[in-house]
Amino acid sequence: MPEIALTAWQILLVKVLVILTIVPVGALAGGYAEHKVMAHLQHRLGPMYPGGFHGWATTLADGLKFLYKEDIVPDAADRKVFSLAPAAIFVPVLMIYLVIPIDRNLIVEDLDVGIFYLLAVGSISTIGVLMAGWSSANKYALIGALRSAAQLIAYELPIVLSAAVVAMYAGSLSVIDIVEKQNFPFAIWPPGIGLIAFLVFTTGAVAEMTRVPFDMPVAESEIITGPFTEYTGMRYIFSHMFAEMGHMVAFAGIGVTLFLGGYKPIIPWSPLEVVPGVIWFGLKFALMIFLFLWIRPTFPRVREDQLQKFAWKFLIPVSLVLVLAMGAWVLYV
Amino acid sequence: MAVDERKLSDARKLSDARKSGFGLGLLKGMAVTLKHLFKHNTVIQYPDEKQDLPPRTRGVIALKEENCTVCMLCARECPDWCIYIDSHKETLPPKRAGGRPRKRNVLDRFAIDYSLCMYCGICVEVCPYDALFWSREFEYSEYDIRQLTHEKERLADWMTTVLPPPELEQGADLPGQPAAAAASATVEATGARPANLTSSAVEARPEQAATAPREGSFTTEPARPASSLPPQEQKRETSPEDAQPAPGLDTEVKAAQGLPGATTQPEPEVTLGAGRAAESVTQPADTAQVGSDATSAPEGQPPQKTPSVAAEPAVTAAEPVSQAGLRNLGGQAPVARPSTEPAGVAEDPEAAYRRVLQEQASRGSSPQVAEARAKVARVKAERGMARTATPAPATAPVQSAPQATPTEPEPSGAPEAQGPAPEPGPVAPTADEDRTDG
Amino acid sequence: MAEIWQEVVFWVFAVAMSLAALRVVTSSNVVHAALYLVGTLMGAAALYVLLFAEFVAWVQVLVYVGAIVVLMLFGLMLTRAPIGKAHFDNNQRLLAAVVAGALFGVTSYIMVRAFDGTDVNFARTVGTKAGGLGEVIFSAYILPFEVVSMLLLAALVGAIVVARKDEEVEGHNAD
Ligand code: SF4
Numbered sequence: 001m002p003e004i005a006l007t008a009w010q011i012l013l014v015k016v017l018v019i020l021t022i023v024p025v026g027a028l029a030g031g032y033a034e035h036k037v038m039a040h041l042q043h044r045l046g047p048m049y050p051g052g053f054h055g056w057a058t059t060l061a062d063g064l065k066f067l068y069k070e071d072i073v074p075d076a077a078d079r080k081v082f083s084l085a086p087a088a089i090f091v092p093v094l095m096i097y098l099v100i101p102i103d104r105n106l107i108v109e110d111l112d113v114g115i116f117y118l119l120a121v122g123s124i125s126t127i128g129v130l131m132a133g134w135s136s137a138n139k140y141a142l143i144g145a146l147r148s149a150a151q152l153i154a155y156e157l158p159i160v161l162s163a164a165v166v167a168m169y170a171g172s173l174s175v176i177d178i179v180e181k182q183n184f185p186f187a188i189w190p191p192g193i194g195l196i197a198f199l200v201f202t203t204g205a206v207a208e209m210t211r212v213p214f215d216m217p218v219a220e221s222e223i224i225t226g227p228f229t230e231y232t233g234m235r236y237i238f239s240h241m242f243a244e245m246g247h248m249v250a251f252a253g254i255g256v257t258l259f260l261g262g263y264k265p266i267i268p269w270s271p272l273e274v275v276p277g278v279i280w281f282g283l284k285f286a287l288m289i290f291l292f293l294w295i296r297p298t299f300p301r302v303r304e305d306q307l308q309k310f311a312w313k314f315l316i317p318v319s320l321v322l323v324l325a326m327g328a329w330v331l332y333v
Numbered sequence: 334m335a336v337d338e339r340k341l342s343d344a345r346k347l348s349d350a351r352k353s354g355f356g357l358g359l360l361k362g363m364a365v366t367l368k369h370l371f372k373h374n375t376v377i378q379y380p381d382e383k384q385d386l387p388p389r390t391r392g393v394i395a396l397k398e399e400n401c402t403v404c405m406l407c408a409r410e411c412p413d414w415c416i417y418i419d420s421h422k423e424t425l426p427p428k429r430a431g432g433r434p435r436k437r438n439v440l441d442r443f444a445i446d447y448s449l450c451m452y453c454g455i456c457v458e459v460c461p462y463d464a465l466f467w468s469r470e471f472e473y474s475e476y477d478i479r480q481l482t483h484e485k486e487r488l489a490d491w492m493t494t495v496l497p498p499p500e501l502e503q504g505a506d507l508p509g510q511p512a513a514a515a516a517s518a519t520v521e522a523t524g525a526r527p528a529n530l531t532s533s534a535v536e537a538r539p540e541q542a543a544t545a546p547r548e549g550s551f552t553t554e555p556a557r558p559a560s561s562l563p564p565q566e567q568k569r570e571t572s573p574e575d576a577q578p579a580p581g582l583d584t585e586v587k588a589a590q591g592l593p594g595a596t597t598q599p600e601p602e603v604t605l606g607a608g609r610a611a612e613s614v615t616q617p618a619d620t621a622q623v624g625s626d627a628t629s630a631p632e633g634q635p636p637q638k639t640p641s642v643a644a645e646p647a648v649t650a651a652e653p654v655s656q657a658g659l660r661n662l663g664g665q666a667p668v669a670r671p672s673t674e675p676a677g678v679a680e681d682p683e684a685a686y687r688r689v690l691q692e693q694a695s696r697g698s699s700p701q702v703a704e705a706r707a708k709v710a711r712v713k714a715e716r717g718m719a720r721t722a723t724p725a726p727a728t729a730p731v732q733s734a735p736q737a738t739p740t741e742p743e744p745s746g747a748p749e750a751q752g753p754a755p756e757p758g759p760v761a762p763t764a765d766e767d768r769t770d771g
Numbered sequence: 772m773a774e775i776w777q778e779v780v781f782w783v784f785a786v787a788m789s790l791a792a793l794r795v796v797t798s799s800n801v802v803h804a805a806l807y808l809v810g811t812l813m814g815a816a817a818l819y820v821l822l823f824a825e826f827v828a829w830v831q832v833l834v835y836v837g838a839i840v841v842l843m844l845f846g847l848m849l850t851r852a853p854i855g856k857a858h859f860d861n862n863q864r865l866l867a868a869v870v871a872g873a874l875f876g877v878t879s880y881i882m883v884r885a886f887d888g889t890d891v892n893f894a895r896t897v898g899t900k901a902g903g904l905g906e907v908i909f910s911a912y913i914l915p916f917e918v919v920s921m922l923l924l925a926a927l928v929g930a931i932v933v934a935r936k937d938e939e940v941e942g943h944n945a946d
Pocket residue numbers: 394407410411412413414415416445449450451452453454455456457
């Protein structure tokens with residue numbers, strides 16, 4: 001086998017290309033999964049026609065349809081900001097994928113500050129949402145953007161704090177280290193703290209994705225699609241569909257990495273070690289995605305004030321207590 | 334994960350069942366949806382599999398053409414006026430030598446506008462000759478709303494999809510005995526205008542109940558041509574809108590008095606659905622289009638009640654303008670006259686056919702509709718009739734169509750009394766008229 | 772080799788940042804100004820990365836871009852950000868220029884004096900690991916750290932006092 005010598009730059013390029021393909025494909029697959037899982041949870045069948053077998057090509061067809069749609073920029077809109085916003089929303093989502101370890105060696109960059117990077121990059125999308133809402137020159141879009149920003153700020157804190165809990169336990173910010181430090185039973189250990197941190201993280205993640213039940217920013221019954229009301233065609237799909245799906249996939253990956261033991265086997269038993277980490281990661285990842293999809297058709301939408309109260313008066317205090325508890329655990333146990 | 338403490342306590346007060354514990358309600362909800370994930374679901378993949386609809390599904394109305402006697406009950410009772418019927422009368426040779434020649438109604442057109450139909454089923458109920466049926470067929474959508482007016486051919490096709498009548502229940506009355514009595518009662522109540530003015534008129538047409546007392550007051554006066562009602566006429570001259578209900582009222586008078594036409598089947602070939610008369614039937618001549626919509630209700634009744642007609646007996650088609658100036662209905666006055674009058678506007682049948690076809694095409698009617706209208710126009714032209722929104726052939730009125738009673742003093746030049754009395758519809762007289770008449 | 776690349780990247784970012792910073796003060800649309808500010812701050816974060824100070828870079832992104840500018844935009848949009856061509860300028864450019872110039876002069880003077888003669892060489896920069904940073908903050912710089920947290924706490928309390936609508940604090944609100 002001839003030695004393939006790649007420079008660091010070439011490897012990086014390949015990795016980035018892989019991500020650039022994984023994200024849209026993942027978003028399409030995620031969209032299809034969402035259609036089908038949600039349908040079955042609601043006692044329906046979901047799409048059955050496109051592609052023949054159980055409508056597997058639904059999201060592909062959707063995407064093509066969006067490609068052909070007219071790209072409309074409202075007259076009163078701030079053109080530059082309007083067209084930049086989808087990129088400002090979507091690029092950070094892509095960047096999240098850089099530090100998710102699919103296997104021990106399958107990570108684009110094992111940053112020293114992995115978790116911190118995840119959180120920092122994830123927070124950039126907020127600006128894109130605000131840009132989109134403001135530049136649309138539409139009051140629904142503006143209201144949606146404000147709601148969205150308020151929500152993203154509010155729910156970022158629980159996520160950051162729950163991630164901090166994990167980082168304290170692992171004693172590192174590097175995602176690989178965190179995965180290595182986690183032991184069976186995942187998401188539970190240290191007793192109580194792990195599980196609650198996981199629940200806090202999941203709740204925060206659902207809210208960050210602005211998915212039901214925390215989808216007030218895009219509450220179609222009152223503000224159409226919120227910040228994305230005026231978007232059409234590819235811009236819409238990038239700013240809303242892909243961003244939401246990409247976010248979901250990214251958060252599922254983060255959740256698996258931080259709480260579910262990443263690429264490790266589900267139970268620490270040596271024969272299971274043979275199965276490649278990618279498979280374990282994929283299994284846990286699917287579980288996490290299913291959790292997100294499961295939440296959506298189950299709960300009704302939370303009102304805006306309840307949503308804010310829930311974050312500030314419940315989730316954040318709980319996660320602060322978690323941080324304290326984890327500090328005590330690390331120091332004295 | 335209830336947030337609001339107050340809400341939480343409220344919820345606890347509400348039901349003990351919710352007192353299960355923090356977040357348990359959420360888990361319960363998730364369990365419910367999860368259960369459904371594994372249930373076999375009952376979705377019917379519509380175009381591939383079809384549901385067996387219940388036998389009484391109201392899909393579409395099918396017409397058994399042979400059974401229809403053009404009694405017009407369905408068209409008249411239809412709350413939406415969306416049934417269009419055209420017919421003509423045929424004279425058959427007598428069965429026996431020396432007998433009277435028989436007359437028979439022939440259905441020319443039977444159409445239901447399904448863009449208006451609200452599937453109330455009244456037409457099916459009311460048909461005394463079992464000509465209308467419910468079919469379970471429901472796939473008859475069209476790309477153009479105008480094509481939803483389905484003609485009798487299509488309606489007849491649907492007869493094949495009509496289910497046989499359900500089995501009688503055990504111990505049910507056999508048809509023909511008490512049921513027959515009930516049926517005849519229905520015919521009487523709904524179809525026939527009561528010959529004697531009784532409360533059954535009110536029962537039969539509840540929507541006219543409001544006008545019933547007024548009918549009573551009317552009937553104290555003898556039947557008369559409209560010109561004998563100077564106060565009313567004055568009103569009409571000054572305000573055409575006020576005048577609109579008047580012809581209807583007049584009909585009511587006739588009906589209430591048991592005029593021959595009114596008692597049984599007062600409708601000649603008036604195409605009903607008056608609100609849409611202007612588009613659904615052959616258009617009146619161009620000069621007559623003025624306000625045809627607004628005045629379409631009384632169109633069928635030729636304007637013998639306009640004072641102008643009464644005053645100018647020699648009005649012909651050549652001078653419609655003078656009438657139009659007086660009253661917007663007047664524009665149609667000359668053309669609405671039956672063909673007994675010298676037909677000033679009669680034209681070559683073929684030319685009429687082509688012209689109407691063209692007109693309809695340019696107006697975007699569906700081919701069938703255009704053709705039907707053109708045919709109607711040709712028939713009319715053949716008989717030397719003028720083109721009107723509502724054909725009123727005096728030569729072949731539908732059986733027992735209202736004829737002018739000989740007792741009616743007719744102003745010369747007002748032969749329109751022979752014309753059909755249109756269905757009055759639920760138009761109540763205005764307060765003004767109340768005062769005038771009462 | 773690597774140094775040259777770093778130099779090139781540095782200059783690209785530096786120029787971009789300066790242009791963005793210029794637009795922040797010259798743009799008459801307040802939201803545009805805030806968005807240019809995002810560009811400037813992101814450039815700063817990129818420069819940190821260039822110096823292997825990853826942690827500081829992502830703190831810069833998380834705090835400044837993710838929180839402060841978002842709050843700024845949020846406040847602007849909630850109150851007085853006209854959409855479209857409407858300009859929003861209070862015609863105090865001269866004053867602003869004087870103040871900003873003075874600030875710039877003073878800071879650069881101090882910086883130049885502080886690093887007098889020290890050559891900032893990319894080859895010699897060693898990354899700051901998060902752990903090391905934490906140790907330094909919580910040992911050598913513990914006093915400034917605590918002072919800053921007290922300051923933030925005071926600001927927090929002050930904000931709450933200002934925002935409250937109680938009868939008793941009505942008078943304070945008037946201030
Ligand atoms: S079912 Fe339709 S056509 Fe028949 S009476 Fe009712 S509205 Fe008229």
